[in-house]
Amino acid sequence: MSPHQLPRWLLAVAAACSVLASLRWRSALPAVVPSASRVPAPPAEVPVVTDSALADAESLIVENDPFRLANVPARVEYDPRVDGAPANSHLPSPARARPSFVLRAIVGGPPWQAVIDGIPAQPPGSVVRAGATFDRLVVRAVTRDSVVIQGPDTTWVLAFGRRP
DSSP: TTTTTTHHHHHHHHHHHHHHHHHHHOOOOOOOEEEEEEEOOOOOOOOOOHHHHHHHHHHHHTTTTTTTTOOOOOOSSGGGGTTOOOOOOOOOOOOOOOOOOOEEEEEESEEEEEEEEEOOEEEETTTETTTOOOOOOEEEOOOEEEEEOOOSSEEEEEESSOOO
């Protein structure tokens, strides 16, 4: 096949495909439309519910309470103010105070250590290094001029000459 005949062959193939596509298009069956669904007619008589039937249903539900295995009322009255508190505590726990850190010194060389005041449940002047954990506080990094402490919702960067 010569380079001059290639466009003619491509045109012939395209024309044949077009003719086949138009024939297929015209002979295709239309989409089947689903028949409209029928709504059942309401019953002629609506059953009347008596008070005794409702009382029977109520007693059945109370006797077989799926949320209480013992089928008796709770001994402790629900109080939304202490929801989520430990079972023995009837008072809401006080909100945790945000610690106030003071960077006193950075000592050593790589690896650096820092002397920090204000870490909860630790004496003043606690020596910390990167990776140390105190309750929910983690010392992420100690460099020659700063300390990064990460809490559950806050990250403190402590440095000399400025407040955290």
